[in-house]
Amino acid sequence: AQSVTQPDIHITVSEGASLELRCNYSYGATPYLFWYVQSPGQGLQLLLKYFSGDTLVQGIKGFEAEFKRSQSSFNLRKPSVHWSDAAEYFCAVASGGSYIPTFGRGTSLIVHP
Amino acid sequence: SQTIHQWPATLVQPVGSPLSLECTVEGTSNPNLYWYRQAAGRGLQLLFYSVGIGQISSEVPQNLSASRPQDRQFILSSKKLLLSDSGFYLCAWSVAGRDGYTFGSGTRLTVV
Numbered sequence: 001a002q003s004v005t006q007p008d009i010h011i012t013v014s015e016g017a018s019l020e021l022r023c024n025y026s027y028g029a030t031p032y033l034f035w036y037v038q039s040p041g042q043g044l045q046l047l048l049k050y051f052s053g054d055t056l057v058q059g060i061k062g063f064e065a066e067f068k069r070s071q072s073s074f075n076l077r078k079p080s081v082h083w084s085d086a087a088e089y090f091c092a093v094a095s096g097g098s099y100i101p102t103f104g105r106g107t108s109l110i111v112h113p
Numbered sequence: 114s115q116t117i118h119q120w121p122a123t124l125v126q127p128v129g130s131p132l133s134l135e136c137t138v139e140g141t142s143n144p145n146l147y148w149y150r151q152a153a154g155r156g157l158q159l160l161f162y163s164v165g166i167g168q169i170s171s172e173v174p175q176n177l178s179a180s181r182p183q184d185r186q187f188i189l190s191s192k193k194l195l196l197s198d199s200g201f202y203l204c205a206w207s208v209a210g211r212d213g214y215t216f217g218s219g220t221r222l223t224v225v
Contacts (some may be wrong), residue, residue, distance in 0.1 A: 032211045043203055043216035044120075044157075051211050096151040099210020100147075100203065 002027040004093050006104035013081050014112045021076040021107050023091030032094040033074040035065055039087045047089075050074065057082060061085070086111040115140035119204045126224055132191040134179075134220050136204030139185065144206040146187040147214065148179055151201040152195030163187060199224045 005025040006110040015017055025031055032051040036044040048059025065076045074091060088108050092101035116139045126132060138144050148160040159172045161179035169179050176195060180188045187204060201221050205214040 034213050036213075036216075041219070041221070043205075043218045044214070045216070048214040049211075049213050094210060100159065100162060101210075103157040103212070109116070 002031065002093050002095055002102050004091050004102050004104035006089075006091055006107050009105075010105045010108045010110065012110040012112060015083050016080050019076075019078045019081045019085070019109070021089050021091075021109070022075065023074045023104060024072050025074065025091075025093040026072065027095060029095065030069070031100055032099065032101070033065075033067060034094070035059065035063070035074075035076050035094040035105075036090045036092065037061075037087050038090065038106075044090060047076070081109075081111055083111045083113065085109060115215065117206055117215055117217045119220060121220060122211075122218065124223070125127065126194050127206065128196055128224055131208060132189070132198070132222070133187065134189040134202055134204075134219055134222075136187045136189075137205055138187075138206045141185070141206070141208060143184060144194045144208055146181065147205040148187065148189050149203040151203060151219075153179065153200075155178045161189070184209065190222055194224045196224050 004032045005024045006041050034049045035047040037047050038044045048057050050057045050067050058064050064077050067074050089102040090106045094101040119136045144190045146165050147162045151157050163169050163181045177191050202221050203219045204217040207214045
């Protein structure tokens with residue numbers, strides 16, 4: 001069965017600093033990987049996705065993520081965080097066939113001015 | 114353009130009362146539809162999904178049910194709510210699952 005681990009429950013960064021949110025997955029084959037962002041009281045918005053090709057993928061809002069098969073990781077990065085990036089971030093993994101993703105428990109990003 | 118509507122945004126219901134949450138999708142045909150529940154401080158739990166009219170798959174046994182009476186309509190129901198049903202309910206749709214989901218804005222349900 002597929003699973004996703006986001007080891008950091010909370011991350012605090014200063015505005016303008018770089019950001020990396022960690023995601024590790026467990027799945028036998030090459031997975032389909034996603035990052036979503038959720039603002040308070042809202043639904044989730046897709047930031048980026050990976051299923052083949054270049055292992056460094058670009059998303060919306062200046063985010064990028066890198067797929068590392070050897071580490072079973074798909075970490076999300078942003079070179080300079082803005083106060084509006086404060087939100088909950090979810091990593092998700094899906095397999096071929098049903099493509100129904102399994103979500104991690106989320107990482108809450110706090111941005112200090 | 115493709116949009117998803119979910120209502121109501123917030124709901125406070127007494128224990129033992131019925132529930133009906135509705136989700137509709139516009140701008141696409143034959144979408145896969147999903148209901149998730151998000152408890153405070155936890156991830157998303159898949160409750161139901163549907164690949165077509167009248168086709169419902171349940172992931173978690175509970176006192177909730179789902180129906181899909183029309184191609185782009187997905188309803189979450191309960192005959193008698195429990196306190197443990199409180200949470201944030203999210204509807205989502207996809208056409209090609211590997212492209213990811215589009216989520217609705219959610220319903221905050223509080224059972225008192």
